[in-house]
Amino acid sequence: MMGFGQASQRPSPTDTFLSSFISLRPRASQPALNANSPSNTFALYSRRVLGPDGLLQAAVVVRDDTILAVVPRDQLPDDCPCDDLGDLIVAPGVIDTNVCCCEPGRTDWEGFEHATKAAAAGGITTLFEMPVGCHPATTSLEALQLKRLAADGQCHVDVGFFGGLTPHNGREVDALVAAGVFGIKAYLCPSGFADFPLCSSQQLQRAMPLLAEANLPLLVHSELPAGQFAVTSDRRSYQQYVGSRADQWELDGVAQMAGLCRRFGCPVHILHLSSAEALTMIEWSIDEGLPLSVETAPHYLLFAAEEVADGDTRFKCSPPIRNRENREKLWRALESGLIDTIASDHAPFPAEMKSLDEGFFTTAFSGISGLQFTLSAAWTGAKRHGTRLDNLRLWLSDYPARLYS
The missing domain is CATH 2.30.40.10 (Urease, subunit C, domain 1)
Incomplete structure (x- = not known):
């Protein structure tokens, strides 16, 4: 496992590819290209x-x-x-590091065959599959083995697996690490799934020394609710939904994880950052040399809250899509290196679970199905912002490979 490590080790735009990528610089070790090339x-x-x-x-x-x-x-x-x-x-294939395939247990939602076909169609050659959304959740060695069996023979791209951390499976983390997961995921807020409850700070602290020793990242949904969820008077109002998951939640979540990262030296990866309010805390952490990395998602870079119509629950995700000013700050953070990677945060819920008929944000499941469009959505946003293709390569291929090599 190779994470970013100290801030001085964070890759720069002039870094060469890892050996798993196409090398476009001459190397003495490249095989000679002679006549009579093999037929393959x-x-x-x-x-x-x-x-x-x-x-x-x-x-x-x-x-x-x-x-x-x-x-x-x-x-x-x-x-x-x-x-x-x-x-x-x-170009190098896209590495999408935040995907739910929902198998085993929920193949009526999607499954490895269809998810990996979508990935291949969208230019993704490797994906990393989250431990939530399937049943059982990947929070034990037995569940990981079931998932690997379910994926066997069905995958059209390379697939890696993450394990999960809950309040009840602390003793399983060691076995998951030994079995070769690429990281462990935890929630600071309710996940929406009964078999994947949130972790307290104390529960995270019990797992982080083991992950630090293994140099495996703790991947965190970093919304830390302050008190009870806000009550919305209009179930169809998108603005009220956004207000129910305040920027402060992400700021508090990132602050907590930065503190734990500092204390234990455990690599921490902030999943699907939505709020630009947390960027200052992230910058301080990077300047301090903490092994903290950050991803955002294409929907936060392409859409804005002002563009989401009331009742259009296709756009419901958590954390939510925020306003235009916030979106522009996320782009600047990518270009400055505060945000490392772009990943789909793919969540393929059936239409009936998204409350499409009623348009109720209060009852619609939270998640956007966008695996096939990770590259095209990021590219569209990059063109709008005048971003170089070289940067897309870094955010979608190079840096994800470095995180999980």
Whole structure:
């Protein structure tokens, strides 16, 4: 497991790819491309291959499932088949680190086969599956084994698994870590699922020394409610729904996790950050050198509260989509490095669970089904903001690989 570690180790835009990515710099260890190429070798040529130094004209040479080299086209052997993709961009696959596939137990919601097909259609080559939304929740070794069996033979992309932390499974965390999960997820607020209750600070503290020793991240839904949930008088009002999950919840949640991160040295990953109010606390934590990383989601970068009509519960998620000013601050935080990654936070609830007919935000399940559109949504937002493609590569491929390599 390799996390970000200290702030000085956080990757910069000039870093090279990890070995699991296409290397666009010459390497002595690259195999020679000789004539008489094996029949299972081919090349993809594009005038826009995206690598660490931006776009270049190159041919990507592939044998079986392995990328052998990235070279100028005139260095290809004459007998190597080459597809000319013109100006289509060839880039590293997207790594989506926040996906619920809902299997085992809830395949009427989705399941590995359909989720991974959607991922592949959207340019995602690896996804990391959350321990919630399935039944049973992935909070024990037995549940993890059931999930792996359910996924076996169904996946069209690579899949990694997270385990879960609840008030009742502290003794299971060691077994989950030993079994190879890539991190442990916890909630600071109700998850919406009876088998995945929130954790108190004390319960988090009992698990963090083990995760620190294993250098595995604690992934946290970092809304920390202050008192009881606000009562909404208009069940269809989106603005009232947003007001019921205040920015302060995220600020308090991030503050609590930064403090625990400091105390235990455990890597902490803030999931799906929505509120820009927490960015100052995040900046302080990074400047201090804490092993804290942050993701946001495409829907927070593409939509704004002012654009959501009352009763349109398709947009209900938690934390909520906030206003335009908040959205612009999230983009600036991405570009400055305060936010590391973009992930879908994919939650594929059936239409009847989203209260589409009534339009009641109070009863609709919270979550947006967007796995197939992680790349296209992020790209659309990036174009609107004049963001370089190099940055999309970092947020969607490079940095996620570094977090969970």
